[in-house]
């Protein structure tokens with residue numbers, strides 16, 4: 001079957017997901033890579049990620065740091081430790097950092113993040129870009145954090161299928177609230193990032209294609225999505241008897257390529273979860289159309305406590321080792337790193353320009 005990959009119908013996207021034809025799959029990757037080169041270039045942008053705490057009020061059925069997992073030793077990084085990591089990444093010319101943690105929305109936490117943001121901007125001469133990945137918050141909190149210096153926010157919807165979402169979360173977690181939060185983020189002025197997990201139990205190819213449509217309809221600037229990877233101490237641990245790492249990886253790479261073909265000028269991350277499935281997972285992600293890498297900055301002593309899924313790579317390493325390793329990996333696929341650049345998504349830039357003109 002011959003496809004015009006640039007103009008696939010929804011049905012054809014589903015067929016591409018179903019296909020095991022290696023030549024067809026290679027051609028998809030090749031064309032997605034060409035679209036990436038044309039719209040966002042061959043530079044990879046670093047977002048150093050600081051996983052500042054694994055304390056979480058949520059209880060998602062797939063996640064290793066869910067509230068009910070009593071096997072996890074909980075930690076909360078000190079302010080000085082976080083600022084030190086941020087300063088290191090600024091000195092290393094990483095354009096941006098990401099602050100991620102388990103979800104909390106109490107006043108103490110909100111104030112703490114606000115203070116960190118102000119201090120990170122200060123220590124980096126206002127230069128370091130800051131992305132937040134801190135879950136669902138009130139509009140007021142999003143506004144405070146934006147005013148304190150964060151410009152991008154990542155909030156995965158996990159799936160655009162509300163029924164599937166319900167099957168993966170306790171009844172207290174609300175898909176509608178998640179969507180409302182994305183609207184708040186947009187209204188506040190953030191570059192908005194979202195994403196899904198790929199290969200979830202009972203997820204269909206149609207669900208994944210609908211996820212891509214969702215990204216488009218919501219005019220999303222950045223995509224952070226990755227394969228679902230089993231965590232042994234979660235309620236979903238045994239829910240996929242046919243779980244296979246190779247299949248998960250294949251689905252995730254097709255999803256990256258199809259999203260690149262369909263959305264073109266957005267930033268797409270080659271996420272660490274890809275590397276949990278294959279040592280070369282993140283390189284494959286770049287070849288399939290992703291253009292962002294998130295090197296882990298978290299101090300080694302905390303890494304083994306921030307395990308959202310099994311086989312998370314780099315837990316014995318430190319930020320310097322991750323930097324050197326990723327430089328080699330990126331070079332190996334013939335790309336360069338956008339050191340010292342913010343690397344905002346061209347989609348966001350175009351969107352802001354349009355808004356300015358009206």
Ligand code: 5AD
Pocket residue numbers: 062063064156158196197226227228229230231273308309310
């Ligand atoms: N496999 C893959 N991704 C996961 N996440 C949480 N648990 C898992 C898992 N088992 C992802 C979710 C969440 C992000 C921070 O991590 O998509 O939004």
